[in-house]
Amino acid sequence: MPGALNGRAGAMVRPRLLLIDDEPALATFVADAAAMSGFDPVVTDNDSLFRDEFHSQAPAMVALDLGMPGMDGVELLRFLSAESFDGPVLIISGFDRRVLESAFRLGEALGLKMVGPLEKPARLDALESILREHRPAPTP
Secondary structure, three states: OOOOOOOOOOOOEOOEEEEEOOOHHHHHHHHHHHHHOOOEEEEEOOHHHHHHHHHHOOOOEEEEOOEEOOEEHHHHHHHHHHOOOOOEEEEEEOOOHHHHHHHHHHHHHOOOEEEEEEEOOOOHHHHHHHHHHHOOOOEO
16 A cells, blocks of 8 residues: 555655656556655646645655646746755656756756656666665655
């Protein structure tokens, strides 16, 4: 069960990973990898839900797709910067590598802690490696 390990003495709360992706299969793949890597994944598929989830409980890490219908991943990078988000931001996208690297550099210029980027389709071992490397310790 993702999330807090309820019902036991000394239960630990897993760090939250907020993911935005409009491709259900990839979103499930990333969420499953996040859960296996010790995160509590929260999946959204649109800008409004992403912002609502971000404000309801700040995540420890964010994973986002750059290309989504009706929104721009760059806007989300600006949003995270404006919110002073200090956790890792992972871009997972099917865009050309040059676009990914440009978005990565923009995120850094905005003061974000950028990790990755990963090209779609992402390899499980590469994704898990990044998630484990940047996962904070669970909190009591």
